[in-house]
Amino acid sequence: TTHYLFIVVVAVNSTLLTINAGDYIFYTDWAWTSFVVFSISQSTMLAVGAIYYMLFTGVPGTATYYATIMTIYTWVAKGAWFGLGYPYDFVAVPVWIPSAMLLDLTYWATRRNKHAAILIGGTLVGLSIPLFNMINLLLVRDPLVVAFKYPRPTLPHYMTPTEPQVGKFYNSPVALGAGAGAVLTVPIAALGAKLNTWTYR
Numbered sequence: 119t120t121h122y123l124f125i126v127v128v129a130v131n132s133t134l135l136t137i138n139a140g141d142y143i144f145y146t147d148w149a150w151t152s153f154v155v156f157s158i159s160q161s162t163m164l165a166v167g168a169i170y171y172m173l174f175t176g177v178p179g180t181a182t183y184y185a186t187i188m189t190i191y192t193w194v195a196k197g198a199w200f201g202l203g204y205p206y207d208f209v210a211v212p213v214w215i216p217s218a219m220l221l222d223l224t225y226w227a228t229r230r231n232k233h234a235a236i237l238i239g240g241t242l243v244g245l246s247i248p249l250f251n252m253i254n255l256l257l258v259r260d261p262l263v264v265a266f267k268y269p270r271p272t273l274p275h276y277m278t279p280t281e282p283q284v285g286k287f288y289n290s291p292v293a294l295g296a297g298a299g300a301v302l303t304v305p306i307a308a309l310g311a312k313l314n315t316w317t318y319r
Contacts (some may be wrong), residue, residue: 146207146208146209146264153248153251153255156212156251157251160214160247160251161217161243161247164188164214164217164243164247165240165243165244167184168185168218168243169181169221169232169235169240171184172184172221172222173232173235178225178226180222181218181219181221181222182215182218182222184218185214185217185218186215188212188214189214189215192211193211196209196211204268205259205264205268207258207259210255210258211254212247212251212254213247213250213253213254216250217242217243217246217250218243220242220246221239221240221243224242225239
């Protein structure tokens with residue numbers, strides 16, 4: 119019973135931490151202008167939480183379940199904003215599930231080798247999340263219109279978008295996000311696995 123309760127606590131708390139990483143990244147205006155921050159935070163948080171959760175249970179498929187929980191939570195938040203009168207595109211829901219499936223596939227294909235899950239799976243997560251989310255953001259209805267017409271009420275005035283920023287700072291946000299995500303995800307995922315080892319001691 120304690121183990122099951124622990125799994126629930128880890129899943130819920132790490133999910134909340136992931137969907138609030140950076141706070142602003144789910145909102146259409148900032149998701150575009152800070153795509154590299156978005157990629158690093160999401161690839162890192164997904165890999166850490168999913169690998170920890172997956173190694174705790176030892177069951178391939180757990181990472182996808184974990185990503186599904188995060189997706190459901192975020193769609194609930196999206197629905198809440200929509201219910202408050204904001205447009206459907208005001209919140210961009212990140213795409214976690216395909217990357218988590220790659221992580222599960224790595225764990226299964228390497229016969230549940232946790233080191234391979236960290237190295238190969240973590241790299242695949244870091245490389246794939248920026249790509250999937252850039253495709254996701256390309257489908258959003260004119261993010262700048264949404265950003266200017268519906269600035270977040272919780273933003274202080276000096277953080278409210280005042281001019282288009284898309285593509286201003288980065289020549290290739292997908293390449294930068296994928297590179298940074300892949301490099302940073304592996305060592306941090308290794309830390310997650312280490313914490314998993316400590317849990318059993």
